Amino acid sequence: MSATVPPPKGDPATQDDFLRRVRPPEWRNPQPRQPYDLVIVGAGPAGLSAAEFARRQGRSVALIERCWLGGNSLNSGSIPSRAIIRAAQALSFLRDEEDYGSMAFKRPATDFSAVMARMRRIRTRLAEYHSADRLRNQGIDLYFCDARFAGPDVLLAGDTPLRFKKAIIATGARPKPSDIPGLDRIGYLTSDSIFDLTELPRRLGVIGGGPLGCELAQAFCRLGSRVTILQNDPRFLPEVERDAAELLSMSMSRDGVETRLNTSVVGARMDGGDKCLDTVNDDVKCSIAVDEVMLSIGRVRNVENLGLDAANIDFDPARGLDVDEFLRTTNPDVYAAGDVCDWHHFTNVAESSARMAVQNAFGAMIERPDQSKIPWCTYCDPEIAHIGIDVREASRQSIPIKSFTVMMQDVDRAITDGQDDGFVKIYVRDGTDQILGATVVATHASELINEISVIMSAGIGMRRLATILHTYPAQSDAIRLAAVAYLNNQNATSAGR
């Protein structure tokens, strides 16, 4: 884990502001206090959250970051990705303008450098909320350097030993590297590097059809790249609810994304100026020529070079850190939070687990991540959001469930907005009105799912939900309509008896 930090791309002013916030060039690491109540390795969403939360509780905190503050989420994940997706969405909307009676913006062209500049401005703006200065002002000792354990209660920040009462590992994860023969040689992008592109690739091959791969594939396609997704699995987004995945697959295809399922990339080579990917689909061999390749085949946890053995912390290079239900590692004073120990790779989960790790480290061991109420979203268009149980999980747990579905094409506001692709599907324990989960496919699914998250946390059932007034017209009315469908169904069943 080298401390060499690449310079950020972009115009000099934004670049200076960004660096000033995430890693000030003139930064001097503080003189250590001994011992710290809490030392945190990694200043992504989990590390930042843990540090700020522990400080508010009056703990002495050291936070060690080897690169930039903000982690994947700010630098190569949710934020830059969302910013580019939004730009692509806007262009896509302008191309549909004739539907809305306007003829002004026929076929707008893409200024890719403007899209990327906007993304960097947004990143810089958001970096302010957890900037190095702010952290220092909160009384957090911030170290920019590598970190490794030198013993069960001591970490080295660079060469400086920091003794701790408790520690949290929040080193996150990184894109899984390629094992495709030849791909290293021809070069490929990952979510860590794609946001540094300065020119829109004319043809982009995306290997792996996971959520991030799909999001960026659709966005780059809308910006003007010819995009092909190559995916091993025969199902599109195999982890996602079947009808949601099918609907998104159609939507991406409508945008022009070519998806080749059940297709393995078995080799990569240069052919003239083209990057060539050799593929196999059952017995059909094929080659596809592109200008850039993006690899999106999952993530690996950052557990190397941390001296974990010296601190008696068990880990597995593939699985990451072994933590118990309270997020504690095999060293009773060391906890973990975020992507390094959690498969979700969601910012909201990372932040929430970080706060729990702090609670558990300094209080009674009471906080456990509640896997049953984690909302997440895939930011394609339409978005796919989910919370709680789904059909597969219900089947695994032998819980009889029934889905109540409202198609967005039957929701007044979705129709007036021209955003009627998708559905709200609420999973109810069969024979009761208890909501166990939901899948939402909609332009604003990431917003709609939060209403369901609140409903589930408050223990509101379908019966009560049906009576809760929503604004009209509103897309979230789809959620109420699902509950109304439940009531109608109950009434019909009673009448039929």
Add this chain to the structure above:
Amino acid sequence: MQALHELTDGALLDRLQRGAFAYFAENTNTRNGLVADTSRAGSPCSIAVVGFALSCYPVAVQRNWMSRPEAAALTLKTLEFFWHSAQGDRPDVTGFKGFYYHFLDMQSGRRVWQCELSVVDTTLLMAGILTAACYFDGVGDEQRIRDLSDALYRRVDWQWARNGRETVSQGWKPECGFLHYGWEGYNEATIVYVLGISSPTHPLPAASFAGWTDTYQWENLLGHDVLYSGPLFTHLFSHAWIDYRGVQDGFMRERGSDYFENTRSTIAVHREYCARNPRGYEGYDGDLWGITAGDGPGDREMRQDHRDRRFFGYMSRGAPYGPDDGTIAPWAMLSTVPFDAEAALRGTRHLLQTYPQVCSNDRFSSGFNPTLRAQEGGWLSEGCYGLDQGLLVMMIENYRTGLIWEITRNCPVIRAGLTDAGFTGGWL
């Protein structure tokens, strides 16, 4: 001649059933019993269509369209072809492990198009073979039909088709082994498990059916409780052979439904979807529906009435989740006649009155899209598909006399398969 839509129900069904059956007379190689997939020139045989044809011959005998000896002879010829056809793992034979390639050369009976060894299509072929064995209960040719049917069924290695997993793979190719389609949820494959589980030689484990139903999703959709599967045909193919009225597996028992009722609910969902017609397709109506797998206008995009339209070729279409490009299968409404006769007949009459071009020589086209080229009467699929015609003959017969269901209710393989898969109640 009186227009079709003006005929009485009985006369209409008679005309259309006979018109559908005539497909087999026109598209069968009587030397080996193989039936063409479509009426288009050069079409290969589809083994599934042969399965439908074998099930339709008893209907033809009962309705005096064929003599019994004539039907038995053609059936026997078909079974003899399959029994003697080349089996093995070479790429140019007819089958392997008792399964058959999806498409065969009409003359030589060997694999064409480098197609897959198909588990589902072999199952439909076997369903036809078993139906023939139950119907032809006489001596001579009929005894030989029963013997060959038994031998062909016993030869199918269902265990092998699991490829070591809980549920069956859908296909295999000598070039690359088992294929991965990634099926999930309810579809037309119930009959695969019913026939596979009761094999005396290479049975699927009874638990494999439960493994498959684990992916089911019970859903309230457009006001109806359904086990969803988008395309209509998935609610009809197993049902053409199996009388699901009142018989329930574990999943349906818990929901107080059965696969017959589920098809009825699905019809209601499709009608409601077409009545709402969210995409504004031409013609769609509560009495004009029929979204399923079938031929389509081909991949093309166009701008129409200030909106983008996108059309597809042959594909599996569904409602309400889609894909839906405004293409319906004109035969689909009528093939639901045993489940909801009023809806099926009303819809079919409305279709025939509004778009008479979808039915020529009393036979429905595979696909029709009134939205594309609306001024010229819409897009119409060329020729006819054997699957559509076979399904129509069987379903009309099930509605009129229940003949196929009556035959298969007495088929020991189907009874045992249903029982072992956990079905109880009703006629079982």
